[in-house]
Amino acid sequence: MKIDNVDGTPVGQILLRPKPKNPDVVDKYLQAANDCIDAGPNKVYNPQLVEKLFTTEIRKHDKSDCDHGHLRFDAENAKQWGCVWRERLKCPKCDFVSKYYRLYDTVESNKRGPKAAKLNVQIQCGLITSPISNKNLRDILMISNIVPPSSSGMQKTANKVAKQVEELNKKKYARHKKEIG
Numbered sequence: 001m002k003i004d005n006v007d008g009t010p011v012g013q014i015l016l017r018p019k020p021k022n023p024d025v026v027d028k029y030l031q032a033a034n035d036c037i038d039a040g041p042n043k044v045y046n047p048q049l050v051e052k053l054f055t056t057e058i059r060k061h062d063k064s065d066c067d068h069g070h071l072r073f074d075a076e077n078a079k080q081w082g083c084v085w086r087e088r089l090k091c092p093k094c095d096f097v098s099k100y101y102r103l104y105d106t107v108e109s110n111k112r113g114p115k116a117a118k119l120n121v122q123i124q125c126g127l128i129t130s131p132i133s134n135k136n137l138r139d140i141l142m143i144s145n146i147v148p149p150s151s152s153g154m155q156k157t158a159n160k161v162a163k164q165v166e167e168l169n170k171k172k173y174a175r176h177k178k179e180i181g
Helices: 025-035 047-062 118-128 134-143 151-180
Strands: 079-081 084-087
Touching: 118 134, 118 151, 134 151
Parallel strands: none
Antiparallel strands: 079 084
């Protein structure tokens, strides 16, 4: 698409935003991690829920005819929800695949639809009181070899948390105003 200056002269710019020619520290680190054979990402799980996943599914797998297969996470089909994950197990020797398990705690709400992951809400509660932005947290997670949540997902959670904090502050202010008289 052709772009013109205010005076009508053509500008030699493109609307697309190409990646920078000089990769930053995060890009270099991620490239080095991707080049490594054992560069599996770190993930955040609730240990009790992981224990339940393995205990339940190992019992189901033991009832099958497979005698040498060890259950593993189905890494290709893991489902990320912000900073947390839903995982299932599979056996490399047979065709056993478990159901998906939510490996995180949720926040109860009166609304329909999927419940928010407690960790995602806790992260935004921490960020709202600190000078660290969503982008900076994403950089920290990437450097830690943790798959970061999407920027848009983090922003949606931040908006919901900010709205709840605002409501709490208004209620607190109203009580304080009533006490003062």
